Amino acid sequence: MHSARGVEAEGDTPGGEPAAIRTRGLCKHYGETIALEDLDLSIAPGEVYGYLGPNGAGKTTTIRLLLGLHRASSGEARLFGLDSWREGASARRRVAYVAGEPSLWPALTAAETFEFMARVHGTTDVAYRDQLVERFRLEDAKKIRALSKGNRQKVQLIAALATRADLLILDEPTSGLDPLMEVAFRESVQEASARGQTVFLSSHILSEVEALCDRVGILREGRLVDQGTLAELRHLSARTVEVTFDGPPPELPKLEGVSAVQAGENSLRLELAGTIGPLLGFLAQHPVLALTSSEPSLEEIFLHHYDGLDVARGS
Amino acid sequence: MSPAAARAIAGRVLRDGRTRTGSFALLFGLVAYANAAGYASAYPTLKARLGFARSFADNAVFRLFYGVPRDLLTVGGYSAWRIVGFFSIIAAVWGLTASVAALRGEEDAGRTELVLAGPIGRGPAFATTLLAVLAGGCAIWLAMFAGLLASSLPAGESAFAALATLSPAITFLGVGALAAQLAASRRVAVELASALLALALLLRILADTASGLGWLRWLTPLGWTEEMRAFTGARPVVLLLPLAAAGALLALAAGPARRRDIGSGLLRAPDSRRPRLRGLASPLALALREERVSLAIWLSAIAVYGAIVGALSTSLNSTDIPTALQRELHKLGAASITTPAGALGFYFLFFTLAACLFTCGQVAAARREEAEGRLETLLAQPFGRLRWLAGRLVITCGGTAAVALTAGITTWAGAAAAGAGVPLWRMLEAALNCLPVALMFGALGFLAFACAPRAAGGLAYGLVSVAFVWELFGSLLGAPHWIVQATPFQHVALVPAQPFRLAAAAVMIAVALAGGLLALGAFERRDLAGQ
Numbered sequence: 001m002h003s004a005r006g007v008e009a010e011g012d013t014p015g016g017e018p019a020a021i022r023t024r025g026l027c028k029h030y031g032e033t034i035a036l037e038d039l040d041l042s043i044a045p046g047e048v049y050g051y052l053g054p055n056g057a058g059k060t061t062t063i064r065l066l067l068g069l070h071r072a073s074s075g076e077a078r079l080f081g082l083d084s085w086r087e088g089a090s091a092r093r094r095v096a097y098v099a100g101e102p103s104l105w106p107a108l109t110a111a112e113t114f115e116f117m118a119r120v121h122g123t124t125d126v127a128y129r130d131q132l133v134e135r136f137r138l139e140d141a142k143k144i145r146a147l148s149k150g151n152r153q154k155v156q157l158i159a160a161l162a163t164r165a166d167l168l169i170l171d172e173p174t175s176g177l178d179p180l181m182e183v184a185f186r187e188s189v190q191e192a193s194a195r196g197q198t199v200f201l202s203s204h205i206l207s208e209v210e211a212l213c214d215r216v217g218i219l220r221e222g223r224l225v226d227q228g229t230l231a232e233l234r235h236l237s238a239r240t241v242e243v244t245f246d247g248p249p250p251e252l253p254k255l256e257g258v259s260a261v262q263a264g265e266n267s268l269r270l271e272l273a274g275t276i277g278p279l280l281g282f283l284a285q286h287p288v289l290a291l292t293s294s295e296p297s298l299e300e301i302f303l304h305h306y307d308g309l310d311v312a313r314g315s
Numbered sequence: 316m317s318p319a320a321a322r323a324i325a326g327r328v329l330r331d332g333r334t335r336t337g338s339f340a341l342l343f344g345l346v347a348y349a350n351a352a353g354y355a356s357a358y359p360t361l362k363a364r365l366g367f368a369r370s371f372a373d374n375a376v377f378r379l380f381y382g383v384p385r386d387l388l389t390v391g392g393y394s395a396w397r398i399v400g401f402f403s404i405i406a407a408v409w410g411l412t413a414s415v416a417a418l419r420g421e422e423d424a425g426r427t428e429l430v431l432a433g434p435i436g437r438g439p440a441f442a443t444t445l446l447a448v449l450a451g452g453c454a455i456w457l458a459m460f461a462g463l464l465a466s467s468l469p470a471g472e473s474a475f476a477a478l479a480t481l482s483p484a485i486t487f488l489g490v491g492a493l494a495a496q497l498a499a500s501r502r503v504a505v506e507l508a509s510a511l512l513a514l515a516l517l518l519r520i521l522a523d524t525a526s527g528l529g530w531l532r533w534l535t536p537l538g539w540t541e542e543m544r545a546f547t548g549a550r551p552v553v554l555l556l557p558l559a560a561a562g563a564l565l566a567l568a569a570g571p572a573r574r575r576d577i578g579s580g581l582l583r584a585p586d587s588r589r590p591r592l593r594g595l596a597s598p599l600a601l602a603l604r605e606e607r608v609s610l611a612i613w614l615s616a617i618a619v620y621g622a623i624v625g626a627l628s629t630s631l632n633s634t635d636i637p638t639a640l641q642r643e644l645h646k647l648g649a650a651s652i653t654t655p656a657g658a659l660g661f662y663f664l665f666f667t668l669a670a671c672l673f674t675c676g677q678v679a680a681a682r683r684e685e686a687e688g689r690l691e692t693l694l695a696q697p698f699g700r701l702r703w704l705a706g707r708l709v710i711t712c713g714g715t716a717a718v719a720l721t722a723g724i725t726t727w728a729g730a731a732a733a734g735a736g737v738p739l740w741r742m743l744e745a746a747l748n749c750l751p752v753a754l755m756f757g758a759l760g761f762l763a764f765a766c767a768p769r770a771a772g773g774l775a776y777g778l779v780s781v782a783f784v785w786e787l788f789g790s791l792l793g794a795p796h797w798i799v800q801a802t803p804f805q806h807v808a809l810v811p812a813q814p815f816r817l818a819a820a821a822v823m824i825a826v827a828l829a830g831g832l833l834a835l836g837a838f839e840r841r842d843l844a845g846q
């Protein structure tokens with residue numbers, strides 16, 4: 001995992017720089033559909049923030065509001081202290097964006113696209129861009145219309161990374177990339193992070209988020225249901241404990257934090273939230289052969305939040 | 316291919332084309348009815364019709380748009396001349412756009428690949444698609460037939476006249492199908508097929524206006540329609556020509572449709588090239604770079620027709636003007652169509668229409684940028700949305716001015732070559748005179764784009780079409796004055812025949828400005844809308 005620089009950004013640091021992303025009570029309704037409800041986010045400069053959720057949870061809606069492409073029904077979103085709707089163009093001067101679906105000009109070549117995007121954005125590190133073209137193995141003389149989806153995705157990524165913008169907003173940036181390019185992508189995000197750039201990574205690829213992000217927010221049906229560093233999320237979530245006994249397992253009394261007990265022939269499997277002390281106290285009186293305790297993976301935390309929810313529901 | 320699959324494909328094609336087919340059917344039906352009924356009421360007696368016929372029969376500019384009149388003394392003969400000739404061009408436009416959309420448009424969007432991934436042969440899929448397009452054509456035929464019938468023309472001849480009008484649609488359906496195999500994108504396919512239509516029209520114009528070139532009529536699908544002579548001694552056997560041409564074109568297209576790689580075209584532009592860095596400096600520059608081919612096509616088409624109209628402006632002689640004709644011309648607003656200036660003033664109305672349609676094209680282009688997601692890519696950059704829309708408005712104004720100016724200059728050049736003696740400044744005034752109404756329709760189109768983005772193109776084109784059809788037929792139908800006056804085209808002076816109407820132009824400019832500002836205001840507030 002990436003070094004945990006995950007300072008919880010509760011607000012603008014006193015006397016320092018305003019938060020890279022800050023939303024307060026952000027809501028977006030499309031007619032009857034509630035796409036986003038009461039979102040409060042605060043992401044400090046330099047943070048790599050993973051924004052998790054299944055399709056239709058409201059990830060892209062959040063990003064569209066942050067970029068001023070759609071207008072909030074209520075609440076506000078600020079990028080580096082600037083209102084993303086009213087002062088959108090100034091706010092976006094410090095932002096680079098990669099869309100989930102690459103929409104570019106089919107008649108331009110990749111190199112022409114880079115030139116155009118650089119002119120529109122205003123700042124571009126040309127040497128770094130050339131390096132990225134190498135790294136992602138992109139044939140930049142090709143026209144966009146002749147490129148596959150994955151390659152068009154690379155064009156967007158390279159254009160965004162080459163701006164060296166203070167804030168990278170990435171919406172499922174690796175959809176369409178092969179595993180080799182996925183490695184190149186992670187390397188590039190780590191480079192950006194090492195330079196102090198902020199990264200907002202919307203994704204549903206949990207391994208990617210686990211590998212890159214300091215802090216994670218989990219979105220469900222337009223609401224932020226959990227947020228914190230991976231360590232915090234793990235601490236709050238139940239860990240799985242398996243105990244093997246010399247003989248049949250004893251009857252477990254009611255203990256705080258223990259749930260979902262399954263008894264095997266001579267074993268117990270249970271979920272434990274909170275401290276392990278009371279459980280150990282009880283087990284000490286029984287012939288325990290072995291005990292394993294495993295921390296939940298991000299996948300388990302994620303699935304935990306979606307337990308019993310029909311995640312296939314679109315927005 | 317199973318019958319269920321065929322039904323599904325055909326149903327999809329019909330549904331996708333229903334707006335286009337529906338609006339064309341409505342247009343054909345209404346115009347067929349209004350025109351025939353209008354003639355019958357405006358020229359009720361044989362004497363009135365004789366006067367009309369004597370003055371109009373030999374006017375070359377009328378021939379340019381409508382073809383050769385065979386018999387202007389009957390309602391049928393008049394309809395054959397006024398509707399069949401002109402609407403055969405519109406039918407061809409429908410045929411080529413419908414088949415290109417159903418074939419190349421679907422392929423561009425990646426849906427053809429999806430369909431062909433199923434247990435469906437490529438030949439049958441191609442044939443089913445075209446049959447469904449053809450079914451749409453039948454709906455338009457039916458509408459026109461009903462329109463003629465409603466104006467009390469005989470059933471058999473009306474059916475044939477509608478068939479003759481729609482026959483170029485069949486040929487150009489084949490042209491579109493072939494262009495869809497040649498070009499690798501919908502846009503290029505439409506441009507290729509349109510170029511062929513422009514050639515077909517040019518041949519018909521030469522055949523109808525230049526003496527001794529009448530045989531050229533047999534070389535163009537639009538000429539075939541004339542040779543079918545609906546209402547004036549019908550020759551159904553000529554129908555074999557468009558059928559044979561369509562058959563040959565479809566046979567040519569069927570081979571590549573079965574064999575070529577999906578997503579590619581036979582005319583392949585190279586996929587790679589050295590970067591061309593001109594026109595990348597700003598979104599405005601890029602929009603100009605993207606639109607330059609279409610702008611060049613517009614300007615050259617306008618230039619060719621401007622020169623022809625100018626050259627033909629001296630063709631109407633002014634021996635005697637019957638009272639019925641004077642009444643007719645008065646209704647249309649022309650002071651003296653028999654002078655070159657009068658003829659030019661009257662025909663400049665069509666260039667005004669062209670300028671209006673150009674602005675609609677710009678609205679549609681702006682919407683395409685948004686629908687296909689490129690606007691989102693752009694506005695995620697530090698680039699304000701007002702600046703973007705203002706840029707599109709500037710391009711629209713500039714392009715419209717270029718269209719009008721080209722029409723003015725080339726018409727003057729043509730007229731000067733024919734010795735018409737209309738000064739250049741008068742034709743520049745005519746060009747200027749086009750602008751207020753065109754910019755007004757453009758601004759209203761952009762207002763639609765800002766308020767109802769998904770319907771913007773349809774609303775823009777629809778508004779101009781309704782207003783123009785109103786202008787052409789409202790007065791003939793003897794509608795009350797205030798209804799006739801409701802179309803903006805009524806308030807466009809026929810420069811150079813009439814003086815420029817400053818007040819009307821000022822009102823239209825004011826509406827254009829207000830529309831443009833409202834569009835900017837509404838666009839600033841709305842969410843971007845995908846497809």
